[in-house]
Amino acid sequence: MNSDSLRAKIRLFVEQPLGQGQEIALSQGHAHYLFNVLRQSIGTQIALFNNRDGEWLAEIVAGSKRGATAQCRAQSAPQRSPPDLWLLFAPIKKARTDFIVEKAAELGAARILPVQTELTNSERIRQDRLQAHAIEAAEQCGGTFVPEVAALTPLPKLLADWPENRALIFADETLSEGARLAPLPPAPAAILIGPEGGFSGGERSRLRALPHVHPIALGPRILRADTAVVAALTLWQSQQGDWR
16 A cells, blocks of 8 residues: 555644554644534544654544544654745735735745835734644645744844844835846745735845845746745745755
C-alpha cells in the first residue's frame, strides 16, 4: 500500500506531537467541525499534521460535545517545509488581506509579516484570525506546514532590525523594463509588497539605499496588491524555490 492510499480527505492541524499509536485530544472546535458540520462519527479516518512530524492517518476513537480523541495509525506523508522565504505586505481591505494570507500559505511562504507603511489603508489586523486563515489554507491544500503570521509592524522598525543575511526583494512599480529580467536572490530571502497607493518617496529611497535590498518590477501592468503578492511568490518559487 503506498502513502497516497493512506491519505484522508479530512485534514486538521494540531499542536501535539504525532507518532505511531499516539492519542491526540482534539478541541471542541474540531469536534464541532467533525460531528456537526461534516456529520462524521467514531471510526472516521482523518489526517493530522503539526508543522513537525509530517501528516499522520488517525482514527476518531472517542467524541463528545466537548472534544474528541483520535489515535495515530500510520504516517501518510513526510514533513515538508517550504524554502526560507518570508512575505512582507501592507494590509488592505479585509477580504483581500485574507486572500493574501491564504495564497501565501498555499504558495510556500515560510513566514508572513504584515507591515505598516505610510500609505497603508488598514491600521490594525486580527492576527489570530489571519493565523486561522493560514491554518485553513494548509489543511485544504495538503500541506504539512503552517506559516506564522506575525503582528503588524511599522516598516521603519522592521528595516532597522532586519537580519543582514536575508535578502529583501522589494517590488517597485517605478522600475524600468530591464529590471524585470534580473534573477532573484536565493533563500534566506523575503518579498516586500506595498499598499494599494504604493510606497512613499521616502520609503522607496530608504529601501534602495540598503545593501541587502533588491528592487524588482513585476511586469508592464500595474497590479493590485493581492495580485502582486501571488505574482512575486510565484516568480521566486519558479526561480529559486522548491518548484523547480
